[in-house]
Amino acid sequence: EAGVTQFPSHSVIEKGQTVTLRCDPISGHDNLYWYRRVMGKEIKFLLHFVKESKQDESGMPNNRFLAERTGGTYSTLKVQPAELEDSGVYFCASSHRVRAEAFFGQGTRLTVV
């Protein structure tokens, strides 16, 4: 069974550009989460999908971030326009049920220069 897969592994973009991160959860997992680790600090929650619906986006830093999960399968996280402070590692995780173990991807390292 394939795990959670994230694309790309690394992305370097200039300030002001747009970047889209993708997450493919484990097949059959309705719950999908985005987390972010900035500047070597703690990993912080961004948002939670149940199928295609956003259940909680309280962790999204501002309106430059847009997450979607069309059809309840893969999810994208778009940053537009990117700022220097957006640099970090973006993790995606999925779980079968809300309180079940969440399986994480390898993360996408985003560098904004």
Add this chain to the structure above:
Amino acid sequence: AQTVTQSQPEMSVQEAETVTLSCTYDTSESDYYLFWYKQPPSRQMILVIRQEAYKQQNATENRFSVNFQKAAKSFSLKISDSQLGDAAMYFCAYRSADSSYKLIFGSGTRLLVRP
């Protein structure tokens, strides 16, 4: 709000030796879960071990064990007989036992294993 603190940015251990990674947390809740996750370089983050707060017995998974001190709000991870493959970032995490799904992480500890 709950917080998780990992005070050791980096630790080093000799292969075959034992190392303990520290984690403290702050919460007013009585029921919750604690986790240790491991992320090898450029690989998926995986769950190493999990502890339910209502259980007094410390969780153990092969060479990995925890020392859970609920009153002290401490949750350290002990790795015995360290192997080169244990080299990774280790994150301590907290989750409420209610309907919450959010994991609250510490800042991580990088573990180096010397051959």
